Structure formats: C-alpha cells, structure tokens
Amino acid sequence: MWGLHHSGVVAHWVDLWNNENLAQDVFLGETRVPVKILRSDHIHKAWYLLQPKGTGSKSKSDDLGQLRLKLTYIEDTVLPSACYTPLCNLLLKSPDVKPISASAAHILGDIFRERYEAVLPMVRLLLYHNRFVPFVSAVAALELDNTQEANTIFRGNSLATRCIDDMMKIVGKSYLAVTLKPVIDEICESNKTCEIDPIKLKEGDNVEVNKENLQVYVQKVFSSITQSSSNCPPLMCDVFRSLRHLACKRFQGDPHVQYSAVSSFVFLRFFAVAVLSPHSFQLRSHHPDPEIARTLTLISKTIQTLGSWGSLSKKLSSFKESYMYDFYKSFQEEKCIEKVKKFLDEISSNVSKESSRQEDAVVLKEGEVQKRTQGKKNFSKRNFKKRWLRLTNRELSYHKRKGKEALCTISVKNIQAVEKLDESAFNRKNMFQVVLSEKPLYVQAGNCVEASEWLEILGQVSRCNEGRLTTYHPSNYATGAWQCCKNQSSNAPGCKPCTITMLANLQLDIDCDREAERIFSLLSSNESKLQNMEDACASMAVYQGPQREQEEYSKFTIQEPKETFRTLKQLRNIMEELRTQHNSRNTSTAQYGSIDNPIVGKTS
Incomplete structure (x- = not known):
C-alpha cells in the first residue's frame, strides 16, 4: 500500500506501508517528489530511493528497496466565483429545459458517455443546489x-x-x-x-x-x-x-x-x-x-x-x-x-416510512404557539390564542393545552406549502403559515429559532405531497385583496415562488467553483466533440431524414436540433469568456494573494 499526501506547494511525499495481516500498518519508507517537476508539460520518468521516515539525505539505503509509481498530476486554477456564475446557471436550469437532451447537463453527459468520472462534478453541483x-x-x-x-x-x-x-x-x-x-x-x-x-x-x-x-x-x-x-x-x-x-x-x-x-x-x-x-x-x-x-x-x-x-x-x-x-x-x-x-x-x-412501519404515530415536534382563529374578519390581538401545536408523521394538531384532546387535526398529506409570513401581515414577528386547500393556518412561534425549526420539520414531512404548490402569498388576504400583490381574488395563485425544501441530514462539502472549473476543463479538452455535435444539429435542422450510423454525430442524443444548437452556442460563449479570464490571470502582474490574483488551493 502506498499513500500520497500534499505538503505545502513544494513537493509531494510518497509513503510505503505494509498492512498484510498485521495488527497495525508498518511504515517501510518514503520519498519526496518535487511539484515543480510534475507541473511541466512533458511526462516525467525517474527512479526515487525510499528513505527512512524524516530523512532528507539522498544516501542509498540498502534495506528499504525501491518503489515504482505512475502518477498523474492535475492542477486546477480556480477563478473567483463570479466568473463561473454563467456556467453554473446554465447547468442548473437544465432540469427545466424541454426536451432534457437539449440541456447543458445532458450535453455534458452525452459528450463524455465513455468517461464515467466526467459526470461527477456536474452531479455535485446539482446536489449542492438541490x-x-x-x-x-x-x-x-x-x-x-x-x-x-x-x-x-x-x-x-x-x-x-x-x-x-x-x-x-x-x-x-x-x-x-x-x-x-x-x-x-x-x-x-x-x-x-x-x-x-x-x-x-x-x-x-x-x-x-x-x-x-x-x-x-x-x-x-x-x-x-x-x-x-x-x-x-x-x-x-x-x-x-x-x-x-x-x-x-x-x-x-x-x-x-x-x-x-x-x-x-x-x-x-x-x-x-x-x-x-x-x-x-x-x-x-x-x-x-x-x-x-x-x-x-x-x-x-x-x-x-x-x-x-x-x-x-x-x-x-x-x-x-x-x-x-x-x-x-x-x-x-x-x-x-x-x-x-x-x-x-x-x-x-x-407513504411515510414511519407510518408504513408502525401503527402508532411518531411525534416529530410539539410546543406552545400563538394560533390565529380562522374565519374572523378583524385582526386584533384577541384573534390569536395560545395553543399547543403537535406534529407527528401523520398529522398536525393543535390543543388548548398539552395533554388535552385536539381541537383540530390536519393530515400531513394535505399540506400544500409551509412558508414564512410577512411581519406586516399581523404586525407580529416569528410567524409562518401552513397552506391548505381551504384557509391557511397562521402560527406565531415563541422566537425565531422555534419558527425556523417548525418550518424545517413541516417542510420535510410534506415535501413529497402530490398537491405541493409552487407559489404562495407571503402576506394575508384582508379587506378584499391579498396584501402582498393586491390581487382581489381570494383564490389567486401565489405571487412568490415557494421555498425549495433542503433535505435534512444532507451535509455536502462541495466547492462549487472547483467543480465548475473541472467542467470547463473537460469541455475545453473536448471542443472537437462539441463542434461535431453542433454540426449534427445543423445537419438535422436542414435534413430531417435518417442519419447514417457511421457518422460521428450518430452517437449523440439530439431530439430538438435547434434547441440543442442554442444551448451549445451558449456553452461555447461561456467557455470563451472563461478562457479569456484564465489568460488574463496568467499574464497578471497583480500580487499573488490579492483579489486579482488569489491563492489557488489549500496550503499546509
């Protein structure tokens, strides 16, 4: 077994260990490979003698042997985040493109269908942005x-x-x-x-x-x-x-x-x-x-x-x-x-995993809140009453006090959205709304932390409901109109996009700029394939007959040539701009470590 670790920006250390049926790994030797040599364009071939741990001398050690490695060194020059915004936006809007084969993300996968690892940076970006x-x-x-x-x-x-x-x-x-x-x-x-x-x-x-x-x-x-x-x-x-x-x-x-x-x-x-x-x-x-x-x-x-x-x-x-x-x-x-x-x-x-596995409802959260009484026309403080709110994997219910019978129960599967409510709606802080097919339920939490917790857990349990809304009203309906958009119809669609529920227990340590740079590098090294795909789109747009199998572009998935061609042009323009940004960085005389010439990667 051999291990490779980075030590600053000067050299890589290669360690050799033995782990064959031993109580613990045994160190056998190490060597130092200068990064400067690996950065050169040509292939570097050389023999390095293994040395005892911590030894910097070049004297030959007869008892440690020799190690032959084949290493590939790749250096990413990551630009400031703003430089990657157009590329990221184009990739992130892919799920909305019709047909999906004309999207930037699908084109990337189509271009590199023989390279399994090429899809990984795209997957990381899509995961990070939900x-x-x-x-x-x-x-x-x-x-x-x-x-x-x-x-x-x-x-x-x-x-x-x-x-x-x-x-x-x-x-x-x-x-x-x-x-x-x-x-x-x-x-x-x-x-x-x-x-x-x-x-x-x-x-x-x-x-x-x-x-x-x-x-x-x-x-x-x-x-x-x-x-x-x-x-x-x-x-x-x-x-x-x-x-x-x-x-x-x-x-x-x-x-x-x-x-x-x-x-x-x-x-x-x-x-x-x-x-x-x-x-x-x-x-x-x-x-x-x-x-x-x-x-x-x-x-x-x-x-x-x-x-x-x-x-x-x-x-x-x-x-x-x-x-x-x-x-x-x-x-x-x-x-x-x-x-x-x-x-x-x-x-x-x-069906909820908990409810499908056990008969009893599982309590997810409960606590004291202020709930607005439904059906009232005046919005005085008397319209809000203290209630005990209880959420299980099956239903949301509110009670006069803890331990008392429920005054009202709402099935979790009937929740259409869970969103914050503007403070101006009732001149109250820490408010949120549970949107239902009838009237929304307005709730005031005890503090901002409690409000966030209710929003998160309610959003989690209802995120897959079939009736989920895409828009909502951030304020209430009063005096014949929605106070946010002034629409007079009480059934009018929401005026603000619903919050995308981030998944709980999903913590991703992803550097989006580095992933975008890798995607750019992949595309740059395969511009000939992008050009072939453009040619295929142009050919199909003019001649709609069957394509010959031996042609290079028969490998691509092209359903709508005009839409695909448009996306390819956008990709080419973004790549040209990124290439210009890279060239300007390479010729920059700005101090290393400044905002115009930032330090790339981490040092130790």
Missing part, C-alpha cells in the same frame, strides 16, 4: 422511453444510472456505515471460512460448515439492509420514488416494475457493490485479504439475487455453478420477496 432530483427524473424518463422491455430497466451504463450511482456514493456514505459496517467488520475480523466451491476447497475444509457460515453472514447482511429504511437518506428516497412512478407510467401492464426500477439501484448498484468492495466506500480502511474477499464476493452475489425483483426459482435455472444453485435453494423465496417488497415500499412509496 436540482439533482428533477434532472435525474427527466433523464430517467428519456431512458425509459427508449427501453422496450421491463426486465432490462436501468441495467445499462446510461447518463441516468451514472448520475444515480454518483449520488448514492456521495449521499449514502453514512447510510452504508450504519447499515453494513458492523456486519462487514464482523466478517473481516472473525475470519470464518465460507468457500462452497468444491474445486476451491482447501484440505480439511468442511463444505457443510462453510455453507452454514456463509448463510449466517448472508442472513445478517440481508436483514441489516431490509430493516434499514428509516436510515435511508431522504434524497435517495426522493429519487427512488420518482423512478418508481416513471417506471409504472412507462410499463403500466407490469405489476413488478415498480419494484425492479428501485431494486436495480439500491441492491445491485449500491449495497451489493459496497459488500464486494468495502474499502471503496470507507467501510474498511484497506482491501481485504483474498480469503475474506472471496467470502464478500459470495455474499454480494447472493444479495444481488435476493434483492433483484422477480421469481427466485426462475433465476436459479440461469446459474452455471451447481454449488451456487444448491446454496440459493436454501433460502425461503416467499419470505425473502416479502421482506424485499416491504423494504422497497418503505424507501420509495408515497
């Missing part, structure tokens, strides 16, 4: 339009699957840690033999004992997954819910597609992959030894099969290995399918 779900829903709908059979749904390496894979790796880290890490640690540390292939058995191994060990591990992993719905991040649930809805709409005659659309991601592309390579998901610090890796491979294959939707008996006939066939038959098919179905319902249906 625009990921509408974008991935649109590209998933486009993919489903081109999917002919339900049993092949989301099985390819498409833009939709790449985006969701990256999202799950970013958002699902803590979910994996809570769900899988304890059992993965047990598997790696207990060192029980689980080989069931007769050809790979070692002398003295008992295949029945190994099969029993493997079955215990599979059951633990399977149970951990199917009982983990309450820990599934809200953003992942939102994506799964959208995929489920789109799949049902596309294949209306298939009752199982609502499950296969979700299981193809959460089992095949998330949990099974994490079990197979726990070190890649920070579940283990290092790659497991060969025997443990083999055990994890067998568990991963089993989890994929148990989690993939469909008849288990039909799957068994497709296995080439007879030992795997016998092992899978040891699981009770109906019980496994029932558990998988329940789990998939909990993470992807419109």
Whole structure:
C-alpha cells in the first residue's frame, strides 16, 4: 500500500506501508517528489530511493528497496466565483429545459458517455443546489422511453444510472456505515471460512460448515439492509420514488416494475457493490485479504439475487455453478420477496416510512404557539390564542393545552406549502403559515429559532405531497385583496415562488467553483466533440431524414436540433469568456494573494 499526501506547494511525499495481516500498518519508507517537476508539460520518468521516515539525505539505503509509481498530476486554477456564475446557471436550469437532451447537463453527459468520472462534478453541483432530483427524473424518463422491455430497466451504463450511482456514493456514505459496517467488520475480523466451491476447497475444509457460515453472514447482511429504511437518506428516497412512478407510467401492464426500477439501484448498484468492495466506500480502511474477499464476493452475489425483483426459482435455472444453485435453494423465496417488497415500499412509496412501519404515530415536534382563529374578519390581538401545536408523521394538531384532546387535526398529506409570513401581515414577528386547500393556518412561534425549526420539520414531512404548490402569498388576504400583490381574488395563485425544501441530514462539502472549473476543463479538452455535435444539429435542422450510423454525430442524443444548437452556442460563449479570464490571470502582474490574483488551493 502506498499513500500520497500534499505538503505545502513544494513537493509531494510518497509513503510505503505494509498492512498484510498485521495488527497495525508498518511504515517501510518514503520519498519526496518535487511539484515543480510534475507541473511541466512533458511526462516525467525517474527512479526515487525510499528513505527512512524524516530523512532528507539522498544516501542509498540498502534495506528499504525501491518503489515504482505512475502518477498523474492535475492542477486546477480556480477563478473567483463570479466568473463561473454563467456556467453554473446554465447547468442548473437544465432540469427545466424541454426536451432534457437539449440541456447543458445532458450535453455534458452525452459528450463524455465513455468517461464515467466526467459526470461527477456536474452531479455535485446539482446536489449542492438541490436540482439533482428533477434532472435525474427527466433523464430517467428519456431512458425509459427508449427501453422496450421491463426486465432490462436501468441495467445499462446510461447518463441516468451514472448520475444515480454518483449520488448514492456521495449521499449514502453514512447510510452504508450504519447499515453494513458492523456486519462487514464482523466478517473481516472473525475470519470464518465460507468457500462452497468444491474445486476451491482447501484440505480439511468442511463444505457443510462453510455453507452454514456463509448463510449466517448472508442472513445478517440481508436483514441489516431490509430493516434499514428509516436510515435511508431522504434524497435517495426522493429519487427512488420518482423512478418508481416513471417506471409504472412507462410499463403500466407490469405489476413488478415498480419494484425492479428501485431494486436495480439500491441492491445491485449500491449495497451489493459496497459488500464486494468495502474499502471503496470507507467501510474498511484497506482491501481485504483474498480469503475474506472471496467470502464478500459470495455474499454480494447472493444479495444481488435476493434483492433483484422477480421469481427466485426462475433465476436459479440461469446459474452455471451447481454449488451456487444448491446454496440459493436454501433460502425461503416467499419470505425473502416479502421482506424485499416491504423494504422497497418503505424507501420509495408515497407513504411515510414511519407510518408504513408502525401503527402508532411518531411525534416529530410539539410546543406552545400563538394560533390565529380562522374565519374572523378583524385582526386584533384577541384573534390569536395560545395553543399547543403537535406534529407527528401523520398529522398536525393543535390543543388548548398539552395533554388535552385536539381541537383540530390536519393530515400531513394535505399540506400544500409551509412558508414564512410577512411581519406586516399581523404586525407580529416569528410567524409562518401552513397552506391548505381551504384557509391557511397562521402560527406565531415563541422566537425565531422555534419558527425556523417548525418550518424545517413541516417542510420535510410534506415535501413529497402530490398537491405541493409552487407559489404562495407571503402576506394575508384582508379587506378584499391579498396584501402582498393586491390581487382581489381570494383564490389567486401565489405571487412568490415557494421555498425549495433542503433535505435534512444532507451535509455536502462541495466547492462549487472547483467543480465548475473541472467542467470547463473537460469541455475545453473536448471542443472537437462539441463542434461535431453542433454540426449534427445543423445537419438535422436542414435534413430531417435518417442519419447514417457511421457518422460521428450518430452517437449523440439530439431530439430538438435547434434547441440543442442554442444551448451549445451558449456553452461555447461561456467557455470563451472563461478562457479569456484564465489568460488574463496568467499574464497578471497583480500580487499573488490579492483579489486579482488569489491563492489557488489549500496550503499546509
């Protein structure tokens, strides 16, 4: 194992460690590689001697050996944030572009469809600005339009699957840690033999004992997954819910597609992959030894099969290995399918996860507030009365006092919006409104912190309601008109966009400027493909006949050539401006560290 860390802007240190079946990693040697050499345009090839830790001398050490590495050094020159605003805005409006294939984000994915990592900076930007779900829903709908059979749904390496894979790796880290890490640690540390292939058995191994060990591990992993719905991040649930809805709409005659659309991601592309390579998901610090890796491979294959939707008996006939066939038959098919179905319902249906798992309502928040009595024409202080507000995963209710019966209950699924209310509405601070199909409920919290907490928790539980509004009135309706927009119709649509509910428990450490710079670098290094796509749009706009397969631009997804061409032109103009900004920075005589020539990256 070797490690690379940055030490200031002068050099990189390369450390070599040994972790083979030892109680702790053992340091073997280190060397120093100057950054100045790596910054040059040509490829640098050289041999470096390993030195004892902290030794700066160049004397040869006979007992430390030599290390050969192949490194790629990439330097990003990040401009001030304002320089990236046009590019970010163009990418962030992608979910609203019709058709989605004409959007800047889809074009980026289309240009780099063979480079899996190229989509990552775009995904990070969309996640940070809460625009990921509408974008991935649109590209998933486009993919489903081109999917002919339900049993092949989301099985390819498409833009939709790449985006969701990256999202799950970013958002699902803590979910994996809570769900899988304890059992993965047990598997790696207990060192029980689980080989069931007769050809790979070692002398003295008992295949029945190994099969029993493997079955215990599979059951633990399977149970951990199917009982983990309450820990599934809200953003992942939102994506799964959208995929489920789109799949049902596309294949209306298939009752199982609502499950296969979700299981193809959460089992095949998330949990099974994490079990197979726990070190890649920070579940283990290092790659497991060969025997443990083999055990994890067998568990991963089993989890994929148990989690993939469909008849288990039909799957068994497709296995080439007879030992795997016998092992899978040891699981009770109906019980496994029932558990998988329940789990998939909990993470992807419109029913609240808590209410689907337990009969009793779960109290999310309660406290004393001032509530405005409905139906009154005069807005005096007497119209506001002290009430005890109580929110569960099912309903919002208010009571005369804590512990008393509810004076009124409101179903959570009927909430259309939760927004702040202008102080001028009732000349009161810390007010918010719960917008319903009838009259809104006006509430005054005890202080600004309480108001923010109510807004956040109410927004979370109602964010996926089907009747959610896109606009609202920030003030009240009085004296025959809305006080905010002066519209005289009490049923008039809102005059202000609703707040986009940020997902709880999602903390993203993302540098948007650096991600935008990476996108710019990717596009700049592939301008020929952008030009080919422009030529394809121009050709299709003039000649609408079928395109020849051997032509370069037959690889692109172009539904509306004029709209796509317009987006490409915008991209080219933005890139030209960024290129000018970079050139001006390179020739700048401003002091390094000033606002005109800021320091790039972090130093230590």
